[in-house]
Amino acid sequence: MPPDQEPEIKIECSDLSKTYRTANEHVTALADVSLSVTSGEFVCIYGASGSGKSTLLHTIAGLSDPDSGNVQVDDRDVFQLTRNERADLRRERVGVIFQDHNLMAELNVLENVALPLRVGGTRASEAKTLAHQALSRLGIDNLAVRSPSELSGGQRQRVGIARVLASGQDAILADEPTGALDSTNSEALFILLKALSADGACVVVATHDPLARQFATRTHTMIDGRIAMEKVAGR
Ligand SMILES: Nc1ncnc2c1ncn2[C@@H]1O[C@H](COP(=O)(O)OP(=O)(O)O)[C@@H](O)[C@H]1O
Numbered sequence: 001m002p003p004d005q006e007p008e009i010k011i012e013c014s015d016l017s018k019t020y021r022t023a024n025e026h027v028t029a030l031a032d033v034s035l036s037v038t039s040g041e042f043v044c045i046y047g048a049s050g051s052g053k054s055t056l057l058h059t060i061a062g063l064s065d066p067d068s069g070n071v072q073v074d075d076r077d078v079f080q081l082t083r084n085e086r087a088d089l090r091r092e093r094v095g096v097i098f099q100d101h102n103l104m105a106e107l108n109v110l111e112n113v114a115l116p117l118r119v120g121g122t123r124a125s126e127a128k129t130l131a132h133q134a135l136s137r138l139g140i141d142n143l144a145v146r147s148p149s150e151l152s153g154g155q156r157q158r159v160g161i162a163r164v165l166a167s168g169q170d171a172i173l174a175d176e177p178t179g180a181l182d183s184t185n186s187e188a189l190f191i192l193l194k195a196l197s198a199d200g201a202c203v204v205v206a207t208h209d210p211l212a213r214q215f216a217t218r219t220h221t222m223i224d225g226r227i228a229m230e231k232v233a234g235r
């Protein structure tokens with residue numbers, strides 16, 4: 001689909017708070033986090049390990065409930081939705097790429113990329129075509145019949161992104177996408193995410209990799225569960 005026909009998406013987090021309570025301690029993972037992201041942006045959530053980045057991404061994706069606050073995707077309040085409705089929302093609108101990127105070991109690359117489409121009711125032949133197109137766009141169609149276990153970290157990350165592209169989701173949430181990559185592959189991945197956002201995707205990356213800040217249109221630094229600072233590209 002050409003970029004100008006791409007549907008817009010707006011994700012709005014308001015006053016998200018979350019405290020993990022264990023026997024001995026309380027850890028505040030999110031403290032009044034408000035954040036708004038939309039199509040065409042590449043937003044970097046930057047911070048040290050333990051600062052709350054993964055919790056924020058899981059909350060935006062509707063995978064982890066906050067203690068208070070809410071997340072809206074367009075006009076839908078994510079935490080008013082049932083578990084199944086949230087799963088549908090992820091499959092249709094908000095694609096998630098986590099560090100282990102949940103590729104199914106028993107499926108090959110093409111089948112992994114086509115899986116969300118098949119779950120959503122797309123015919124097998126059409127799902128396969130869309131999966132091939134997404135793999136081609138990322139330059140890895142040659143890996144279509146490989147098993148995920150035969151791929152490098154960088155290749156697996158690309159497959160995770162191809163799966164989002166094939167499914168046509170409007171937002172991409174990626175948690176430490178370069179965690180397993182060397183600097184060359186990390187740069188290639190950020191260039192790719194930037195290109196996708198320039199094409200109209202809404203990209204949110206949680207990372208402690210300083211390189212991300214060179215490619216993001218906006219960087220928020222997280223410290224102890226708070227969004228402490230905003231840096232806009234070019235300043
Ligand atoms: N399931 C959990 N139970 C208890 N504490 C947790 C849990 N998940 C995360 N935390 C704590 O919450 C804080 C934020 O974690 P996380 O969101 O994973 O940060 P980051 O992704 O920035 O490393 C950390 O102190 C972490 O130890």
Ligand SMILES: [Mg+2]
Pocket residue numbers: 053054055175176
């Ligand atoms: Mg994390």
